[in-house]
Amino acid sequence: MNLSREYINIYNQYLKSINDTKKEIKTIKVIQKITIKRKEKATEEEILALEKENINIEELPNSKKASNKIYNFSNGDVYIGKIIDGKMNGKGIYTFIEGIEYIGEFKDDMKDGNGMITFNNGNTYTGAFKCDKMNGIGQMIYNGGNEYIGNWENSKRNGMGIYKWNDECIYVGEFKNNKMDGNGSCYDSTGRLIYKGDWKNNLAHGQGTYIWEEGKRYEGEFVHGKRHGQGTFYLDNELVYEGTWKFDKPSIFNRTLDEIFSFII
Template sequence: MNLVKEHDQVYKEYLNFINETIKDVKSIRRTKKFILKKEDVATEKEISQIEGDSSVAEEIEESEIKQKRASSKIYNFSNGDVYIGKMVDGNMDGTGIYTFSTEEGTMEYVGDFKDDMKHGKGIFTFSNGNSYAGGFENDLMNGIGKMIYSSKDEYIGNWKDGQKNGVGIYIWEEGSVYVGEFRNSKMEGYGTCYNKEGKIIYEGEWKNNLVHGKGTYTWQEGKIYTGDFLHGKKHGTGTFYLNNELVYDGTWKFDKPSICNRSLDELFSSKF
């Protein structure tokens, strides 16, 4: 991936954090193998206590429960969910692996837990094939994270409460790249778009995943437009160059030059 030096440095910083997360997850998976080999499975009484069966809970001494839950083991819950890791006071706490099923398919989280929630660093695999590696807070994707989509597109950057927010990098499967601001999982703010050869094709403002505001668009054929955009169209005041020579400087309306509210084609075809 060819990016300008500033953007390349940001990408490397994000990637370092993701690689640390992947390293931690590999360690947790090694621990899982050790626990499976020991066959250290939580008893039915322990499971009932965790799931809130008070009649069984009375049969277990509280000190015994805390002691058992402090060590990592296999928890097979009555709804089919499986947790391999540590329990503290009936909650997943520490590092572990949680696997569960929905109508859409099976999902898995490997990483840090706190009070039964994903909290810290980890990898979450979605039922639709998407995979996220990075930070979590209160069960939601927060901080730096990387999402690999089932389409083979990728996003690496900042997240807030499960949404892409802040500066991030989106890479399409065919090689195009966007580097810039995101709000509520959409390209919005200031950003730069590269083609698959690494050349800048647009730099400027975005809104709702479209070029919007002030910006510069560059074509491979030596064409350059710099000026106003509206919802993905050249619209407002702008300048058009061809091979560095000025061709038109003025008003644009929905991708076409406009004079007196008429396109150049309309003016040239008019009969005087």
């Protein structure tokens, strides 16, 4: 059984959302270049007013037509965009002195809307933000080549998503608190289904089916990644064993066959 068409459609749907965000980011980068070329820098008074705890809003741009400016803050951070009502609002770019860069939409000094953030460890996230956190549909490209695309909640992988390792193996299913948790399927680098069923804490846990090759499979219970509990083993699509399993092996009287044979010998 190869990679499901349904999951390919889900991936393409997610990717369309990401590509739309990338188009917005390109537009913001153009604005950045124009602003830098024109040397439209904020005055020291404007920056000082923003950095103070008590901001005099009346002295700052209050119109949605406020111009884009370069704000070089005293801590080394740089913001290129608009200040409305004394806060970063609209589309802009914020570069932290630590090497983190965010390009996208702001609302009241927070990342909010669509954008892209590049972390100082090399990871890059593109997608939706809400209240300064990754929320909604997004794609994370990890510095080692792995990729996750799908739902995020409070900057964690939560809900339906697709995780692809750099060796081309793929997991498609539910996530909870950054981990594979719920119902999902795992495919090898050729797109062949390996496991389908329940997951918990990144391991097969609950009811599932593990497939070695065509006609050779296990259907039944899993505990912490092991075939454990009631299960059935098929070879050449013929029933070979049905009963209790213990840590990946058939079990009789609560002992694996290897344990039984050792007593006999």
